[in-house]
Amino acid sequence: MNILILPLFRFPTGHSVVAETVQRKITKTHPATHIEIVDLLSYTNPLLEKIVGTTYIRWIQKNPQSYQFMYEKNVNSCKKKKKEKMPILTPLFIRSMKKLLDEKRPDLILCSHAFPSSILSALRDKGTFVPPVVNVYTDFFMNDVWAKSTSDYHLVPHVEAKRLLIDEYGQPAERIFVTGVPIDDEIFIPKSLGEVGHQLLIAGGNVGFMDIEQVSRLLHMYESHHFNILCGNNKTLYENIQAADHPRLHAIPYLKNREQMNELYDRMDAVITKPGGVTMTELIHKRLPIYIDHFLPGPEQENFHYLQARGLVQQIDLTEGTALELEKQNAAFHEACDRYEAQFEMNATEALAHIIEQVRTVSLRQ
Numbered sequence: 001m002n003i004l005i006l007p008l009f010r011f012p013t014g015h016s017v018v019a020e021t022v023q024r025k026i027t028k029t030h031p032a033t034h035i036e037i038v039d040l041l042s043y044t045n046p047l048l049e050k051i052v053g054t055t056y057i058r059w060i061q062k063n064p065q066s067y068q069f070m071y072e073k074n075v076n077s078c079k080k081k082k083k084e085k086m087p088i089l090t091p092l093f094i095r096s097m098k099k100l101l102d103e104k105r106p107d108l109i110l111c112s113h114a115f116p117s118s119i120l121s122a123l124r125d126k127g128t129f130v131p132p133v134v135n136v137y138t139d140f141f142m143n144d145v146w147a148k149s150t151s152d153y154h155l156v157p158h159v160e161a162k163r164l165l166i167d168e169y170g171q172p173a174e175r176i177f178v179t180g181v182p183i184d185d186e187i188f189i190p191k192s193l194g195e196v197g198h199q200l201l202i203a204g205g206n207v208g209f210m211d212i213e214q215v216s217r218l219l220h221m222y223e224s225h226h227f228n229i230l231c232g233n234n235k236t237l238y239e240n241i242q243a244a245d246h247p248r249l250h251a252i253p254y255l256k257n258r259e260q261m262n263e264l265y266d267r268m269d270a271v272i273t274k275p276g277g278v279t280m281t282e283l284i285h286k287r288l289p290i291y292i293d294h295f296l297p298g299p300e301q302e303n304f305h306y307l308q309a310r311g312l313v314q315q316i317d318l319t320e321g322t323a324l325e326l327e328k329q330n331a332a333f334h335e336a337c338d339r340y341e342a343q344f345e346m347n348a349t350e351a352l353a354h355i356i357e358q359v360r361t362v363s364l365r366q
Helices: 014-029 040-044 046-062 064-074 090-104 114-125 159-169 212-221 235-244 258-267 277-286 299-309 326-342 348-365
Strands: 002-006 034-037 108-111 133-136 153-156 176-178 199-203 226-230 249-252 270-273 290-292
Touching: 002 014, 002 090, 014 034, 014 277, 014 348, 040 090, 040 114, 090 114, 108 114, 108 348, 114 133, 133 348, 153 159, 153 348, 159 176, 176 348, 199 258, 212 226, 212 235, 226 258, 235 249, 258 277, 270 277, 277 290, 277 299, 277 326, 290 299
Parallel strands: 002 034, 002 108, 108 133, 133 153, 153 176, 199 226, 199 270, 226 249, 270 290
Antiparallel strands: none
Protein backbone atom coordinates (compact mmCIF):
# COMPACT_ATOMS: atom_id res chain seq x y z
CA MET A 1 0.00 0.00 0.00
CA ASN A 2 1.17 3.53 -0.84
CA ILE A 3 0.26 6.27 1.65
CA LEU A 4 0.73 9.98 1.05
CA ILE A 5 0.80 12.37 4.02
CA LEU A 6 0.18 16.05 3.31
CA PRO A 7 1.14 18.72 5.90
CA LEU A 8 1.89 22.35 5.01
CA PHE A 9 5.36 23.96 4.92
CA ARG A 10 8.69 22.22 5.30
CA PHE A 11 9.84 24.14 8.39
CA PRO A 12 8.81 22.63 11.77
CA THR A 13 5.16 23.27 12.65
CA GLY A 14 2.52 21.31 14.54
CA HIS A 15 1.21 20.09 11.18
CA SER A 16 4.60 18.71 10.12
CA VAL A 17 5.20 17.20 13.58
CA VAL A 18 1.86 15.37 13.36
CA ALA A 19 2.67 14.21 9.81
CA GLU A 20 5.92 12.64 11.02
CA THR A 21 4.19 11.19 14.10
CA VAL A 22 1.51 9.57 11.97
CA GLN A 23 4.16 8.15 9.66
CA ARG A 24 5.94 6.48 12.59
CA LYS A 25 2.68 5.09 13.98
CA ILE A 26 1.75 3.49 10.66
CA THR A 27 5.25 2.08 10.17
CA LYS A 28 5.03 0.31 13.54
CA THR A 29 1.83 -1.55 12.63
CA HIS A 30 2.37 -1.83 8.86
CA PRO A 31 6.15 -1.90 8.26
CA ALA A 32 5.83 -2.89 4.59
CA THR A 33 3.73 0.18 3.76
CA HIS A 34 5.36 2.82 1.59
CA ILE A 35 4.79 6.26 3.15
CA GLU A 36 5.81 9.64 1.77
CA ILE A 37 5.36 13.10 3.28
CA VAL A 38 4.94 15.90 0.73
CA ASP A 39 4.32 19.62 1.23
CA LEU A 40 2.10 20.75 -1.63
CA LEU A 41 3.46 24.31 -1.54
CA SER A 42 7.09 23.32 -2.07
CA TYR A 43 6.04 20.59 -4.52
CA THR A 44 4.27 23.26 -6.56
CA ASN A 45 7.08 25.81 -6.26
CA PRO A 46 9.89 25.80 -3.64
CA LEU A 47 10.22 29.57 -3.88
CA LEU A 48 6.48 29.98 -3.27
CA GLU A 49 6.69 27.89 -0.10
CA LYS A 50 9.55 30.03 1.19
CA ILE A 51 7.76 33.30 0.41
CA VAL A 52 4.44 32.18 1.92
CA GLY A 53 6.13 30.80 5.05
CA THR A 54 8.22 33.92 5.64
CA THR A 55 5.27 36.23 4.99
CA TYR A 56 3.06 34.24 7.35
CA ILE A 57 5.50 34.44 10.27
CA ARG A 58 6.28 38.14 9.74
CA TRP A 59 2.62 39.04 9.36
CA ILE A 60 1.65 37.42 12.67
CA GLN A 61 4.60 38.95 14.51
CA LYS A 62 4.33 42.47 13.06
CA ASN A 63 0.58 42.97 12.71
CA PRO A 64 -1.42 40.33 14.61
CA GLN A 65 -4.62 42.42 14.54
CA SER A 66 -4.85 42.45 10.75
CA TYR A 67 -3.96 38.75 10.61
CA GLN A 68 -6.77 38.03 13.08
CA PHE A 69 -9.24 39.99 10.95
CA MET A 70 -8.27 38.14 7.77
CA TYR A 71 -8.26 34.77 9.54
CA GLU A 72 -11.78 35.27 10.89
CA LYS A 73 -13.03 36.51 7.54
CA ASN A 74 -11.43 33.93 5.27
CA VAL A 75 -10.60 30.85 7.35
CA ASN A 76 -12.86 30.63 10.38
CA SER A 77 -15.91 32.79 9.69
CA CYS A 78 -18.61 30.19 9.18
CA LYS A 79 -18.74 28.97 12.78
CA LYS A 80 -21.91 26.84 13.06
CA LYS A 81 -22.92 27.11 9.42
CA LYS A 82 -22.43 24.12 7.17
CA LYS A 83 -20.03 25.86 4.86
CA GLU A 84 -16.47 25.30 3.71
CA LYS A 85 -14.12 27.72 2.00
CA MET A 86 -11.65 27.27 -0.82
CA PRO A 87 -8.18 28.81 -0.38
CA ILE A 88 -6.90 31.45 -2.76
CA LEU A 89 -5.07 30.23 -5.88
CA THR A 90 -7.16 27.04 -5.75
CA PRO A 91 -6.96 26.39 -9.56
CA LEU A 92 -3.14 26.46 -9.43
CA PHE A 93 -3.01 23.95 -6.60
CA ILE A 94 -5.69 21.71 -8.10
CA ARG A 95 -3.42 21.20 -11.12
CA SER A 96 -0.44 20.61 -8.85
CA MET A 97 -2.35 18.14 -6.68
CA LYS A 98 -3.52 16.18 -9.72
CA LYS A 99 0.08 15.98 -10.92
CA LEU A 100 1.16 14.80 -7.47
CA LEU A 101 -1.49 12.07 -7.37
CA ASP A 102 -0.63 10.90 -10.89
CA GLU A 103 3.02 10.74 -9.91
CA LYS A 104 2.71 9.06 -6.49
CA ARG A 105 -0.45 6.98 -7.10
CA PRO A 106 -1.37 6.69 -3.39
CA ASP A 107 -3.92 4.23 -2.05
CA LEU A 108 -4.65 6.45 0.95
CA ILE A 109 -4.03 10.13 1.74
CA LEU A 110 -3.69 11.68 5.19
CA CYS A 111 -3.95 15.46 5.59
CA SER A 112 -2.51 17.09 8.71
CA HIS A 113 -3.44 20.56 7.41
CA ALA A 114 -6.72 21.97 6.10
CA PHE A 115 -5.18 23.34 2.88
CA PRO A 116 -4.43 20.04 1.08
CA SER A 117 -7.71 18.61 2.42
CA SER A 118 -9.65 21.39 0.67
CA ILE A 119 -7.68 21.03 -2.57
CA LEU A 120 -8.43 17.31 -2.68
CA SER A 121 -12.11 18.11 -2.21
CA ALA A 122 -12.01 20.59 -5.09
CA LEU A 123 -10.31 17.97 -7.25
CA ARG A 124 -13.12 15.50 -6.49
CA ASP A 125 -15.69 18.16 -7.37
CA LYS A 126 -14.13 18.30 -10.85
CA GLY A 127 -14.70 14.56 -11.30
CA THR A 128 -11.12 13.42 -10.74
CA PHE A 129 -10.67 10.15 -8.87
CA VAL A 130 -9.14 10.74 -5.43
CA PRO A 131 -8.31 7.82 -3.12
CA PRO A 132 -9.70 7.78 0.44
CA VAL A 133 -8.74 10.90 2.42
CA VAL A 134 -8.19 11.08 6.18
CA ASN A 135 -8.36 14.44 7.95
CA VAL A 136 -5.99 14.41 10.94
CA TYR A 137 -6.96 17.51 12.92
CA THR A 138 -4.07 19.16 14.74
CA ASP A 139 -6.00 21.73 16.80
CA PHE A 140 -8.96 21.69 19.18
CA PHE A 141 -11.33 23.06 16.54
CA MET A 142 -11.94 22.54 12.81
CA ASN A 143 -11.69 25.67 10.67
CA ASP A 144 -13.71 26.36 7.52
CA VAL A 145 -11.00 25.26 5.09
CA TRP A 146 -11.05 21.61 6.16
CA ALA A 147 -13.05 19.47 3.72
CA LYS A 148 -15.34 18.09 6.40
CA SER A 149 -18.15 17.01 4.06
CA THR A 150 -16.15 15.10 1.46
CA SER A 151 -13.19 13.57 3.32
CA ASP A 152 -13.64 9.88 4.08
CA TYR A 153 -12.21 9.52 7.59
CA HIS A 154 -11.49 11.84 10.50
CA LEU A 155 -9.19 11.72 13.54
CA VAL A 156 -10.70 14.34 15.83
CA PRO A 157 -9.57 15.97 19.09
CA HIS A 158 -12.75 15.51 21.13
CA VAL A 159 -16.35 14.30 21.17
CA GLU A 160 -17.76 17.75 20.27
CA ALA A 161 -15.89 17.61 16.96
CA LYS A 162 -17.32 14.17 16.22
CA ARG A 163 -20.85 15.36 16.94
CA LEU A 164 -20.37 18.37 14.66
CA LEU A 165 -19.16 16.19 11.78
CA ILE A 166 -22.17 13.90 12.20
CA ASP A 167 -24.87 16.53 12.76
CA GLU A 168 -23.71 19.32 10.44
CA TYR A 169 -21.71 17.51 7.75
CA GLY A 170 -23.45 14.16 7.48
CA GLN A 171 -20.39 12.07 8.25
CA PRO A 172 -21.00 8.48 9.42
CA ALA A 173 -20.03 7.93 13.05
CA GLU A 174 -18.01 4.79 12.26
CA ARG A 175 -15.59 6.85 10.15
CA ILE A 176 -14.84 9.37 12.88
CA PHE A 177 -12.32 8.47 15.58
CA VAL A 178 -11.92 10.48 18.78
CA THR A 179 -8.17 10.12 19.36
CA GLY A 180 -7.05 13.58 20.45
CA VAL A 181 -4.33 15.31 18.45
CA PRO A 182 -1.87 12.50 17.58
CA ILE A 183 1.31 12.69 19.65
CA ASP A 184 4.44 10.60 19.53
CA ASP A 185 4.59 7.31 21.42
CA GLU A 186 7.75 8.60 23.13
CA ILE A 187 5.59 11.02 25.12
CA PHE A 188 4.52 8.57 27.78
CA ILE A 189 3.96 7.97 31.51
CA PRO A 190 1.97 10.94 32.82
CA LYS A 191 3.56 12.90 35.66
CA SER A 192 2.09 11.71 38.96
CA LEU A 193 0.20 13.98 41.34
CA GLY A 194 2.67 14.89 44.07
CA GLU A 195 4.89 17.57 45.53
CA VAL A 196 5.36 20.56 43.24
CA GLY A 197 8.80 22.09 42.77
CA HIS A 198 9.97 25.18 40.96
CA GLN A 199 11.34 23.98 37.63
CA LEU A 200 9.53 25.88 34.88
CA LEU A 201 9.77 25.25 31.16
CA ILE A 202 9.14 28.18 28.84
CA ALA A 203 8.37 26.98 25.33
CA GLY A 204 7.47 29.40 22.56
CA GLY A 205 7.28 27.21 19.51
CA ASN A 206 9.93 26.81 16.84
CA VAL A 207 10.93 30.48 16.82
CA GLY A 208 11.21 31.04 20.60
CA PHE A 209 9.01 33.95 21.68
CA MET A 210 11.19 35.73 24.28
CA ASP A 211 14.29 37.89 24.34
CA ILE A 212 17.01 38.17 26.97
CA GLU A 213 15.48 41.30 28.55
CA GLN A 214 12.20 39.47 29.19
CA VAL A 215 14.08 36.52 30.62
CA SER A 216 16.02 38.81 32.96
CA ARG A 217 12.77 40.31 34.28
CA LEU A 218 11.47 36.84 35.04
CA LEU A 219 14.48 36.10 37.22
CA HIS A 220 13.74 39.19 39.31
CA MET A 221 9.99 38.59 39.55
CA TYR A 222 10.21 34.89 40.43
CA GLU A 223 13.23 34.55 42.69
CA SER A 224 12.55 30.95 43.77
CA HIS A 225 12.03 29.48 40.29
CA HIS A 226 14.41 27.96 37.77
CA PHE A 227 13.65 28.82 34.15
CA ASN A 228 14.38 26.37 31.35
CA ILE A 229 13.97 28.22 28.06
CA LEU A 230 13.24 26.12 24.98
CA CYS A 231 14.72 28.40 22.33
CA GLY A 232 13.65 26.57 19.20
CA ASN A 233 15.61 27.91 16.23
CA ASN A 234 16.12 31.29 17.92
CA LYS A 235 19.92 31.09 18.01
CA THR A 236 20.29 34.65 19.32
CA LEU A 237 18.17 33.87 22.38
CA TYR A 238 20.06 30.64 23.01
CA GLU A 239 23.46 32.34 22.80
CA ASN A 240 22.38 35.26 25.01
CA ILE A 241 21.11 32.94 27.73
CA GLN A 242 24.28 30.89 27.57
CA ALA A 243 26.36 34.06 27.85
CA ALA A 244 24.34 35.24 30.89
CA ASP A 245 25.60 32.18 32.81
CA HIS A 246 22.91 32.47 35.49
CA PRO A 247 22.39 29.53 37.90
CA ARG A 248 18.58 29.70 37.59
CA LEU A 249 18.54 30.06 33.83
CA HIS A 250 19.02 27.23 31.35
CA ALA A 251 18.90 27.46 27.54
CA ILE A 252 17.66 24.48 25.54
CA PRO A 253 18.05 24.30 21.75
CA TYR A 254 15.41 22.94 19.38
CA LEU A 255 14.67 19.30 20.24
CA LYS A 256 13.53 17.21 17.29
CA ASN A 257 13.83 13.94 19.18
CA ARG A 258 10.56 13.34 21.08
CA GLU A 259 12.27 11.03 23.57
CA GLN A 260 14.48 13.96 24.60
CA MET A 261 11.34 16.10 24.85
CA ASN A 262 9.71 13.52 27.10
CA GLU A 263 12.77 13.50 29.38
CA LEU A 264 12.68 17.29 29.53
CA TYR A 265 8.99 17.25 30.50
CA ASP A 266 9.76 14.77 33.28
CA ARG A 267 12.14 17.26 34.91
CA MET A 268 9.61 20.10 34.87
CA ASP A 269 6.90 21.11 37.34
CA ALA A 270 4.93 23.37 34.99
CA VAL A 271 5.13 24.87 31.51
CA ILE A 272 4.61 28.41 30.28
CA THR A 273 3.86 28.27 26.57
CA LYS A 274 1.57 29.08 23.64
CA PRO A 275 -1.50 26.90 22.97
CA GLY A 276 -0.43 24.92 19.92
CA GLY A 277 -2.40 21.71 19.42
CA VAL A 278 0.50 19.25 19.65
CA THR A 279 2.17 20.91 22.64
CA MET A 280 -1.11 21.16 24.55
CA THR A 281 -1.93 17.49 23.92
CA GLU A 282 1.53 16.40 25.06
CA LEU A 283 1.32 18.46 28.26
CA ILE A 284 -2.19 17.25 29.05
CA HIS A 285 -1.01 13.66 28.61
CA LYS A 286 2.02 14.31 30.82
CA ARG A 287 -0.20 16.05 33.43
CA LEU A 288 2.10 19.09 33.42
CA PRO A 289 0.26 22.28 34.56
CA ILE A 290 -0.02 24.70 31.64
CA TYR A 291 0.25 28.49 31.88
CA ILE A 292 -0.49 30.62 28.82
CA ASP A 293 1.23 34.00 28.74
CA HIS A 294 0.11 34.92 25.24
CA PHE A 295 -1.19 33.36 22.04
CA LEU A 296 -1.07 34.17 18.37
CA PRO A 297 -4.30 35.12 16.56
CA GLY A 298 -6.07 32.36 14.70
CA PRO A 299 -5.66 28.70 15.72
CA GLU A 300 -3.84 29.41 18.99
CA GLN A 301 -6.59 31.77 20.11
CA GLU A 302 -9.27 29.19 19.28
CA ASN A 303 -7.31 26.50 21.14
CA PHE A 304 -6.90 28.74 24.17
CA HIS A 305 -10.62 29.42 24.51
CA TYR A 306 -11.46 25.71 24.25
CA LEU A 307 -8.83 24.68 26.80
CA GLN A 308 -9.48 27.48 29.29
CA ALA A 309 -13.22 26.72 29.36
CA ARG A 310 -12.38 23.17 30.45
CA GLY A 311 -9.80 24.01 33.10
CA LEU A 312 -6.90 22.67 31.08
CA VAL A 313 -4.88 25.91 30.93
CA GLN A 314 -4.48 28.98 33.10
CA GLN A 315 -3.77 32.43 31.69
CA ILE A 316 -1.07 34.56 33.30
CA ASP A 317 0.73 37.80 32.55
CA LEU A 318 4.47 37.41 32.96
CA THR A 319 5.01 41.16 32.69
CA GLU A 320 3.00 41.66 35.89
CA GLY A 321 4.55 38.83 37.85
CA THR A 322 1.35 36.79 38.18
CA ALA A 323 1.56 34.30 41.04
CA LEU A 324 2.24 30.76 39.84
CA GLU A 325 0.02 28.85 42.28
CA LEU A 326 1.07 25.39 41.18
CA GLU A 327 -0.08 23.63 44.33
CA LYS A 328 -3.64 24.96 43.96
CA GLN A 329 -3.81 24.10 40.28
CA ASN A 330 -2.30 20.63 40.54
CA ALA A 331 -5.28 18.49 41.67
CA ALA A 332 -7.87 20.39 39.61
CA PHE A 333 -5.67 20.20 36.54
CA HIS A 334 -5.24 16.43 36.86
CA GLU A 335 -9.02 16.03 37.11
CA ALA A 336 -9.54 18.19 34.00
CA CYS A 337 -6.97 16.11 32.09
CA ASP A 338 -8.69 12.88 33.17
CA ARG A 339 -12.04 14.20 31.92
CA TYR A 340 -10.57 15.26 28.60
CA GLU A 341 -8.75 12.00 27.85
CA ALA A 342 -11.68 9.86 29.06
CA GLN A 343 -13.57 10.76 25.86
CA PHE A 344 -10.94 9.16 23.59
CA GLU A 345 -12.35 6.10 21.85
CA MET A 346 -8.95 4.70 20.88
CA ASN A 347 -5.44 5.95 20.29
CA ALA A 348 -4.28 7.26 16.92
CA THR A 349 -2.22 4.14 16.17
CA GLU A 350 -5.30 1.93 16.53
CA ALA A 351 -7.48 4.28 14.50
CA LEU A 352 -4.97 4.45 11.64
CA ALA A 353 -4.55 0.67 11.60
CA HIS A 354 -8.34 0.29 11.44
CA ILE A 355 -8.59 2.74 8.53
CA ILE A 356 -5.78 1.05 6.61
CA GLU A 357 -7.40 -2.35 6.96
CA GLN A 358 -10.76 -0.96 5.84
CA VAL A 359 -9.23 0.67 2.76
CA ARG A 360 -7.28 -2.49 1.97
CA THR A 361 -10.40 -4.67 2.27
CA VAL A 362 -12.41 -2.41 -0.04
CA SER A 363 -9.53 -2.35 -2.54
CA LEU A 364 -9.35 -6.16 -2.64
CA ARG A 365 -13.08 -6.39 -3.36
CA GLN A 366 -12.86 -4.08 -6.37
